[in-house]
Amino acid sequence: MGLKIGLTGGIASGKSTASNYLREKGIPVVDADLIARQAVEKGMPAYTEIIKAFGESILNPDHTINRSYLGDIIFKDEEKRKVLNSIVHPAVRKEMNRQAETYLNGGSRSVVLDIPLLFESQLTHMVDKTLLVFVSPQVQMQRLISRDPLTEEQAAARISSQMPLEDKIKLSDAVIRNDGTKDELYRQIDGILREWNII
Ligand SMILES: CC(C)(COP(=O)(O)OP(=O)(O)OC[C@H]1O[C@@H](n2cnc3c(N)ncnc32)[C@H](O)[C@@H]1O)[C@@H](O)C(=O)NCCC(=O)NCCS
Numbered sequence: 001m002g003l004k005i006g007l008t009g010g011i012a013s014g015k016s017t018a019s020n021y022l023r024e025k026g027i028p029v030v031d032a033d034l035i036a037r038q039a040v041e042k043g044m045p046a047y048t049e050i051i052k053a054f055g056e057s058i059l060n061p062d063h064t065i066n067r068s069y070l071g072d073i074i075f076k077d078e079e080k081r082k083v084l085n086s087i088v089h090p091a092v093r094k095e096m097n098r099q100a101e102t103y104l105n106g107g108s109r110s111v112v113l114d115i116p117l118l119f120e121s122q123l124t125h126m127v128d129k130t131l132l133v134f135v136s137p138q139v140q141m142q143r144l145i146s147r148d149p150l151t152e153e154q155a156a157a158r159i160s161s162q163m164p165l166e167d168k169i170k171l172s173d174a175v176i177r178n179d180g181t182k183d184e185l186y187r188q189i190d191g192i193l194r195e196w197n198i199i
């Protein structure tokens, strides 16, 4: 039995940057955001459910889902967010488990599950250990608005839709502060991989 590591952290805290580094080291990563994106593509069951729940006004002219428009709706309204989550999350969980098992059955000693909402959605039963990447609120806001075309108000709505950082820190087996350089992030990851006997 291999080790399943749940990698989590608030929006724009550095999960994808950490995941890319882990992949470079040969550790497989299953990406919840990517799977969630595939789950709502045209023709998927969740796509139809989302249109039923939110109406056709959330579609682009080519009938794909307008993600920034849907984001504006759900990040400022908890009830609507719950509706979207209840449509998308079951399919995402199932596919994540399938991919993780495929890696472990194929001989990987460990697999990382990159799950932004690991604690919010109470998914810790899916993993053996939890690793949190976090940044200070100022760095989070600044990295989020320099990466995505969001106003400060939209960015703040996304940040406050997630569990407060102090709570996530308490729930995690290991934490990494990513306020410094990417190299500093990578060295901390190396330290934890050694501590957990993964490298
Ligand atoms: C609302 C949507 C359409 C916005 O799409 P967009 O391309 O703008 O953002 P993207 O998907 O890249 O997500 C960026 C980040 O937002 C945060 N986030 C996304 N969905 C949620 C949510 N339901 N609740 C809280 N935070 C969320 C995560 O930190 C994620 O890493 C999209 O995020 C979505 O379909 N969300 C529901 C599925 C979900 O929960 N995905 C996240 C993990 S499974």
Ligand SMILES: Nc1ncnc2c1ncn2[C@@H]1O[C@H](COP(=O)(O)OP(=O)(O)OP(=O)(O)O)[C@@H](O)[C@H]1O
Binding pocket: 009, 010, 011, 012, 013, 014, 015, 016, 017, 018, 033, 116, 143, 144, 147, 178, 179, 180, 181, 182, 183, 185
């Ligand atoms: N140590 C760092 N120094 C400078 N920039 C960084 C650092 N770590 C991450 N970044 C940048 O910050 C932004 C957010 O990082 P990343 O995309 O890895 O976060 P994430 O947690 O995966 O975000 P999301 O939850 O939205 O998927 C990216 O533009 C990334 O290049």
